[in-house]
Amino acid sequence: MDILLKQVGYSYAKDTPFEKRALTDVTLHIPSGSYTAIIGHTGSGKSTVLQHLNALLQPTEGSVLIGERKIEAGTKAKNLREVRKKVGIVFQFPEQQLFDETVLKDIMFGPLNFGVPEEEARRRAIALVEQLGLPEDVLEKSPFDLSGGQMRRVAIAGVLAMEPDVLVLDEPTAGLDPRGRREIMDLFYRLHQEKGLTTVLVTHSMEDAARYADTVAIMHSGKCVATGDVREVFANEEQLGDYRLEPPRTVRMQREFEEKTGLKLDELALTEEALARSIAQALKEGRELK
Numbered sequence: 001m002d003i004l005l006k007q008v009g010y011s012y013a014k015d016t017p018f019e020k021r022a023l024t025d026v027t028l029h030i031p032s033g034s035y036t037a038i039i040g041h042t043g044s045g046k047s048t049v050l051q052h053l054n055a056l057l058q059p060t061e062g063s064v065l066i067g068e069r070k071i072e073a074g075t076k077a078k079n080l081r082e083v084r085k086k087v088g089i090v091f092q093f094p095e096q097q098l099f100d101e102t103v104l105k106d107i108m109f110g111p112l113n114f115g116v117p118e119e120e121a122r123r124r125a126i127a128l129v130e131q132l133g134l135p136e137d138v139l140e141k142s143p144f145d146l147s148g149g150q151m152r153r154v155a156i157a158g159v160l161a162m163e164p165d166v167l168v169l170d171e172p173t174a175g176l177d178p179r180g181r182r183e184i185m186d187l188f189y190r191l192h193q194e195k196g197l198t199t200v201l202v203t204h205s206m207e208d209a210a211r212y213a214d215t216v217a218i219m220h221s222g223k224c225v226a227t228g229d230v231r232e233v234f235a236n237e238e239q240l241g242d243y244r245l246e247p248p249r250t251v252r253m254q255r256e257f258e259e260k261t262g263l264k265l266d267e268l269a270l271t272e273e274a275l276a277r278s279i280a281q282a283l284k285e286g287r288e289l290k
């Protein structure tokens with residue numbers, strides 16, 4: 001399912017003395033099946049854009065097309081159930097929204113609420129607990145008796161149990177240890193690859209954007225100032241610098257390697273593994289392309 005923000009403007013507390021403009025003329029296309037990372041400095045408007053993707057916020061200018069549904073400035077959109085069902089958002093620290101007495105009930109809550117039969121909701125919850133690497137006996141426990149990392153996984157399972165068409169992630173691994181971060185990010189990536197799940201990741205981590213996304217959008221001062229293929233965006237160091245962003249670590253390491261050895265690698269490496277592979281290859285071939 002495609003999402004298209006067309007010339008979207010958004011002001012918080014519009015027409016009050018506290019009015020605060022957060023977005024200006026944002027046009028952004030999220031094609032079905034893509035993995036888009038939205039990057040940008042603190043306060044650049046990333047979270048505000050994200051909340052337009054399932055109409056939690058509605059534009060004060062322009063329009064948002066979510067699949068077939070058009071949300072336009074000036075008209076209050078109602079009956080957003082379908083939209084909320086199709087676009088699932090994992091907010092920062094989603095465990096804060098856990099509430100039910102058992103993990104099973106918590107994960108089943110969303111699907112039941114949207115009319116999924118009980119048996120099917122249960123089946124999804126059991127499968128997700130396993131997929132997310134949680135022990136089976138967690139299902140009957142209170143979510144509040146779990147560790148922070150486990151609570152995070154339960155909350156993520158609750159969003160995935162809705163089987164959304166688009167999964168929107170707002171810094172989903174904030175506060176987790178490196179191993180937990182990697183496991184969860186890899187899981188999202190697998191879902192994207194295996195099920196073609198359209199994924200949008202809001203992140204401060206250039207490394208995560210480089211590793212997982214195919215498309216990158218840069219937000220700056222409430223505007224979407226660039227979108228492009230992940231390699232194009234991260235190869236353009238001048239543009240990143242304009243928006244006070246650093247290239248991912250692997251890109252900096254590649255540049256340093258090329259400078260120090262005079263060897264030029266074939267393409268921009270987006271992960272440590274890819275960088276190691278192309279360095280090994282270049283050394284093996286004794287290539288000197290510079």
Ligand SMILES: Nc1ncnc2c1ncn2[C@@H]1O[C@H](COP(=O)(O)OP(=O)(O)OP(=O)(O)O)[C@@H](O)[C@H]1O
Nearest residue numbers: 012020021022040041042043044045046047048049
């Ligand atoms: N509820 C709100 N009321 C008023 N202004 C807000 C509100 N939420 C955000 N803003 C303002 O809107 C602008 C964009 O904020 P937003 O949270 O979208 O940025 P962000 O890029 O997600 O930042 P961060 O990386 O810190 O999460 C900022 O100037 C912010 O102060």
